Amino acid sequence: MDYDRVKEKLEILADAAKYDVSCSSSGGNRKNTNKGLGDSSSSGICHTYTEDGRCVSLLKILLTNFCIYDCAYCVTRKSNDIQRAAFTVEEVVDLTMNFYRRNYIEGLFLSSGIFKNADYTMERLVRVAKKLRLEHSFNGYIHLKSIPGASDELMREAGLYADRLSMNLEIPTESGLKLLAPDKDHQQMIKPMGFVKNEINLYKDERKKFKSTPKFAPAGQSTQMIVGASPETDLQIIQVADHFYKNFSMKRVYYSGYVPVSNDARLPGLGSQVPLVRENRLYQADWLMRFYGFKANEILAKNNPFLDLEVDPKLGWALRNITDFPVALQTASLEMILRVPGIGVKSAYKIVNARKFQNLTLEHLQKMGVATNRAKYFVVVANSNKNLIHLDSVHLKSLIVGDTKSKFENPFSNQTSLLNDDTFLR
Amino acid sequence: MTILFYDKTFEGFLTAVFEVFEFKYQDVQIVHEGTFQNSFFAEPIEIITNSEKSDRVLKKLEKQLGKSGIQQMLYTFLSEDASREMVLLQVITYAVENPGKDILKDYSNSFVMQLSKFVKSVNRERHRMKAFIRFELLKDEIYFAEIFPDFDVLTLIITHFKNRYQDQKWLIYDSKRGYGVYYDLNVVEIISLENPIQFGESHKKELLHEKELNYQKLWIEYFDHTNIKERKNDKLHVQHVPKRYWKYLTEKKIL
Ligand code: SF4
Numbered sequence: 001m002d003y004d005r006v007k008e009k010l011e012i013l014a015d016a017a018k019y020d021v022s023c024s025s026s027g028g029n030r031k032n033t034n035k036g037l038g039d040s041s042s043s044g045i046c047h048t049y050t051e052d053g054r055c056v057s058l059l060k061i062l063l064t065n066f067c068i069y070d071c072a073y074c075v076t077r078k079s080n081d082i083q084r085a086a087f088t089v090e091e092v093v094d095l096t097m098n099f100y101r102r103n104y105i106e107g108l109f110l111s112s113g114i115f116k117n118a119d120y121t122m123e124r125l126v127r128v129a130k131k132l133r134l135e136h137s138f139n140g141y142i143h144l145k146s147i148p149g150a151s152d153e154l155m156r157e158a159g160l161y162a163d164r165l166s167m168n169l170e171i172p173t174e175s176g177l178k179l180l181a182p183d184k185d186h187q188q189m190i191k192p193m194g195f196v197k198n199e200i201n202l203y204k205d206e207r208k209k210f211k212s213t214p215k216f217a218p219a220g221q222s223t224q225m226i227v228g229a230s231p232e233t234d235l236q237i238i239q240v241a242d243h244f245y246k247n248f249s250m251k252r253v254y255y256s257g258y259v260p261v262s263n264d265a266r267l268p269g270l271g272s273q274v275p276l277v278r279e280n281r282l283y284q285a286d287w288l289m290r291f292y293g294f295k296a297n298e299i300l301a302k303n304n305p306f307l308d309l310e311v312d313p314k315l316g317w318a319l320r321n322i323t324d325f326p327v328a329l330q331t332a333s334l335e336m337i338l339r340v341p342g343i344g345v346k347s348a349y350k351i352v353n354a355r356k357f358q359n360l361t362l363e364h365l366q367k368m369g370v371a372t373n374r375a376k377y378f379v380v381v382a383n384s385n386k387n388l389i390h391l392d393s394v395h396l397k398s399l400i401v402g403d404t405k406s407k408f409e410n411p412f413s414n415q416t417s418l419l420n421d422d423t424f425l426r
Numbered sequence: 427m428t429i430l431f432y433d434k435t436f437e438g439f440l441t442a443v444f445e446v447f448e449f450k451y452q453d454v455q456i457v458h459e460g461t462f463q464n465s466f467f468a469e470p471i472e473i474i475t476n477s478e479k480s481d482r483v484l485k486k487l488e489k490q491l492g493k494s495g496i497q498q499m500l501y502t503f504l505s506e507d508a509s510r511e512m513v514l515l516q517v518i519t520y521a522v523e524n525p526g527k528d529i530l531k532d533y534s535n536s537f538v539m540q541l542s543k544f545v546k547s548v549n550r551e552r553h554r555m556k557a558f559i560r561f562e563l564l565k566d567e568i569y570f571a572e573i574f575p576d577f578d579v580l581t582l583i584i585t586h587f588k589n590r591y592q593d594q595k596w597l598i599y600d601s602k603r604g605y606g607v608y609y610d611l612n613v614v615e616i617i618s619l620e621n622p623i624q625f626g627e628s629h630k631k632e633l634l635h636e637k638e639l640n641y642q643k644l645w646i647e648y649f650d651h652t653n654i655k656e657r658k659n660d661k662l663h664v665q666h667v668p669k670r671y672w673k674y675l676t677e678k679k680i681l
Contacts, residue, residue, distance in 0.1 A: 003640040007647050014651035032589050039589040045557045046666070048677055050653040053662030060652060098641045099648075101569060101594055102561045104676065137593070259656050274656050353531040364534045 001094055010095070012085040016065040016076050017111055020168065020224060021256045025057040025106035025141040027219035028163040036137025038100055038107070040163060045106055058109040058143060059099050063087055063124055067113030071181040073170065073229045075261045076113045086115075092128050093136065100140050107141030107163070108132070118149035126154055129161035141219070146196070148188045155195055156216075159203075164219040164251070165196050172240045176230035180266060196221050197248045220251035227282060228275040229258040229267055235296075235305035238285050242296040245289065255282040281307040288314055291345055292338045310401060315341040318378060319397055326388055328380040329365075330355055341400075342374030374400055428454045431461075432473040436503050439511065440480035442473045443518055456511040483518075490521055495530050502544040504578045513540050552579045556586055558667075558674045561596060562642075563635040569596040573674070580607060581616075588614055642676050649677035 028040030046055035064086035065076045075082065096108045110128055114121050125144050132138040144162040146155060158165060167189055171177040174186040196217060203216035223244060225237060237255070244250040257279035260270045285307060288294035292314070299313050300306075308316050318325065318341050327336050329351055337348045343365075350368045354360060359382035366372045376387040377396060390396050428451045432438035442456045457470075488496050499517075502510055516537040521529050532538050554575075561569035569591070573580070580600045584607055587596065591609065597617075599606030605618045631639075672678040 003644065007644055010644060010647050011651050014648050018652045018654055032592055035592045037591065037593050045553070047557050048649065048675060049663055049666040050649075051660065051663050052654050052657035053659045053666060054654075054657075055666075056649070056652060059648065061648075095644065099645060101591070102563070102641065102645070102676070103559050103571070104645050257657075259654060276657065350533050354533040357527075357529075357532040358534040360534065367536075367539050368533050 001091065006087075006091055006095070009085045009087055009091070010061070012083055013062045013065060013087060014060070016113075017060045017062045017109075019075070019256065019259060020060065020109075020111060020145075020254075021054065022143070022166065022222055022224060022252065022254050023055050023057045023060060023109065024164075024219075024222070024252060025143075027251065028107070028141045029215070029218045030139045030141075030163065032139045034137045034139070036139055037097065038138055038140030040107065040139060040141040047104055047106070057106045058141065059096055059105045059107070060109040061087070061092070061095075061111075063092065063110060063112040063121075063128070064115055065113045066115045068116070069114055069181070069183040071170070071184065072264045072266055073180055073226055073258065073261065080262070089124065089128050089131060093131050096132060096140070097136055097138065100138070105140075107143070109143040109145075111145035112147070114147060118147045119151050119154060122147045122150035122154045122158065126158050126161065129158065133161045143219075146192045146221075148184060148192070150192060152195055155192055156199060159196060159199055159217040160214055162217055164222060165192075165217050166222045166224070167193055168224040169240070170224065170226045171230050172225050172232045172237050173230070176232060180230060193221060193223070193244075193248050193250075200249065220249065222252040222254065223250060224254040224256055226258050227255050227279050233305035234278070234282060234285070234307045235300040235302065237282060238289070238296050238299060241286060242289060253286060255279050255286070277309050278307065281309060281313060285313045288317075293335055294339075311397065312341075314339070315374065315400065322391060322396075325378045325391060326380045326385075327378060329360055330380075330382070340375055340378050342371035342376075342378075344369070428452075429470040430454065430456045430473050431470050432456065432458055433475055434458045434460075435475060436500060437477055437480040438473060438475040439503060439514070440483045441476045443515065444476075444479040444483050445471075445473060446515065447522065454515075456515055458511070461508075487518065487521065490526065491528060491530055495528075498530060498541060498545045501548040501582075502541050504582070505544040505548050506578055507544060509540075510544065513537055513544070517541050548577045548579060548582075551575055551577045552582045554671065555579055555583050558671050559583075559587075559598060560674055560676045562630075563638045564633050565635050567595060567635070569594050571596075571598045571674075573598060573600050574602040575600060578603060580605070584614055639681060642679070643681055645676050646679065646681060 024044065025040065026044030030040045032039040044057070046057050048056045050056060062076070064084070065082070066084050066086060067076045067078050070077045070079050092108070092110065099105045100107065110125055112121050112125060125147070129142050129144055132142065142162045143164040143166065144158050146158065146165050146167040148167065169189060171180055177184060177186050199216050200220065203213060206213040225240065227237065241253040244253055257274040257276050258268060259274050260268055260272050263269050285299050288299060289296060294317070298317060307313055311319070318339065327340050329337065334348060334352055337343060337351055338345065343351070347365070347368045347370045351360065351365070354364065354368065358364070361381050361383045362372055362376055362385065365375060365381070376385065377390055377400065379385065380388070390399055393399070430442045430445060432442045439456065446454055446456070484496060487499070499514060502514055520535060520537065529535065530538055530541070533542065555573060559571045559573060561571045564570050580598065587598065588609060595610055597606055597608045599619065605616060608615050608617050667675070
């Protein structure tokens with residue numbers, strides 16, 4: 001291998017791939033039974049973090065950044081005057097194997113610009129995965145990007161070698177997509193998602209009958225939407241996400257604050273701020289839907305379609321539904337405890353367990369990791385709780401915002417830990 | 427006050443626990459070798475590690491607290507914290523006083539809570555080792571990593587690495603505690619190096635496989651280019667990768 005040449009390619013093709021925020025490696029469930037390399041049955045490890053605090057779990061690269069399409073929000077678009085490069089199949093395989101052997105990564109996330117046509121591109125991606133699995137007995141994690149318009153046969157093959165498949169919608173609405181990615185067709189993107197979902201179910205059913213049936217994309221599929229490139233509301237975004245979770249059994253929907261890549265009049269210009277707080281709020285809304293039992297229309301309503309940047313959506317919901325509080329922790333249902341601001345999934349379970357032994361006080365809650373500076377306004381505990389007098393107060397919001405230091409939490413920090421935290425699964 | 431001292435092993439500690447209940451010691455303290463100071467008030471009693479006794483304690487505890495309960499006790503023990511023996515003895519006593527109850531779920535008990543904090547810390551360190559260990563390929567085709575974990579977690583990560591790396595020889599060495607685990611393509615062994623290799627950076631280069639630095643450079647290159655500078659957030663970065671772990675990380679090296 002010509003290391004210097006590969007290094008040059010790596011610069012270009014890692015740079016071009018980094019805007020895809022997904023780096024999850026969980027759910028792979030591929031055991032090392034062939035005395036080969038790797039085991040993704042306990043994946044989900046972040047081996048390092050970028051300087052912007054994102055988990056690095058996979059070698060995330062493009063096979064090539066040559067592209068025949070011209071999506072306005074993408075650095076790789078054909079009209080952009082940048083250096084282009086392409087890895088060979090062997091080079092990607094060699095990098096993956098050698099990085100994995102040194103415990104740098106959990107596996108490979110391979111995406112690509114579209115060169116020649118969809119199938120030609122998809123076929124190359126599949127070839128990398130196939131080679132890793134069949135020739136190198138590689139059991140690490142493989143995430144392949146589905147190329148819009150790729151044939152069913154190739155998608156099927158992809159699913160047999162990859163742990164996860166993803167197709168990034170990027171722009172949530174059809175009209176937005178038309179405007180910014182004129183070469184792409186909404187249907188062409190949705191179709192493979194439907195195909196993958198059906199195959200996953202099919203293979204699952206088969207496996208129930210025949211244990212030898214291979215796994216199909218065991219870690220499921222995911223998608224990503226760019227936030228702040230086009231004028232969609234948060235309500236539209238989370239409705240689309242909800243739709244994906246429900247109808248496509250999507251494992252994850254990622255939200256990526258738009259990082260300006262051009263001065264195209266259709267988009268926020270270079271130098272504009274990446275909407276990080278908004279992105280963070282969307283992740284919180286997403287968690288509320290997935291782990292806390294909230295419905296999309298409880299989080300946002302038509303007359304108020306944007307998330308409050310000042311308070312998190314859970315607190316927002318509590319403030320709008322103040323009559324559901326206070327919650328008596330000693331007797332309340334788990335579902336309701338999960339809705340108390342300041343109580344996370346882990347502490348909710350701790351509460352339900354601990355209350356069998358003892359009447360809980362605010363001190364107990366604090367020890368269990370509850371953010372009592374919020375929760376104290378919303379709960380009835382064993383000893384008297386004088387904070388409850390504020391419950392009806394119009395100042396409750398400012399009171400809480402005031403004494404919770406508005407700690408900016410980056411969503412990515414929790415991305416994997418949330419996924420791997422098995423208290424969510426219990 | 428009675429002081430029991432044991433040989434630093436988990437078995438030894440459990441043997442001591444057995445004796446506490448066997449002889450109904452009331453005001454008792456369990457310490458490991460080398461930690462107790464001579465006291466005017468107490469004559470330390472030496473505990474001879476006895477696997478029969480420790481097994482009986484384990485069995486009894488497992489029946490009440492489950493496998494995960496035993497695991498939590500082991501993790502607490504591996505924290506090497508000065509108060510670990512005290513906390514464990516308190517929790518075990520609490521369990522014995524409440525037969526049939528899964529007292530480890532009683533987070534309102536301060537010793538249970540303390541135990542769960544140890545478990546959390548040790549678990550975090552275990553995860554960090556799985557994440558931050560970086561192997562370097564040596565001339566003799568062994569993938570080698572040196573570690574200095576805050577807690578004694580090396581034995582807790584063996585299965586993980588064994589499942590993962592079956593077609594390469596590897597050695598993970600805890601230089602802080604002077605032992606390592608070595609996989610020779612068949613079995614994993616606990617080993618201790620007679621002359622710990624001097625892993626000063628300059629010295630080490632001679633031991634490396636000729637290809638090794640190429641891949642390290644490629645990885646560093648990758649790390650630099652997967653970063654989005656518009657989103658830079660040093661605080662968050664350091665929170666995830668505390669500075670004391672940087673010495674492990676290839677991507678933090680300057681080659
Ligand atoms: S098809 Fe993909 S790589 Fe090509 S310009 Fe559009 S988003 Fe970028």
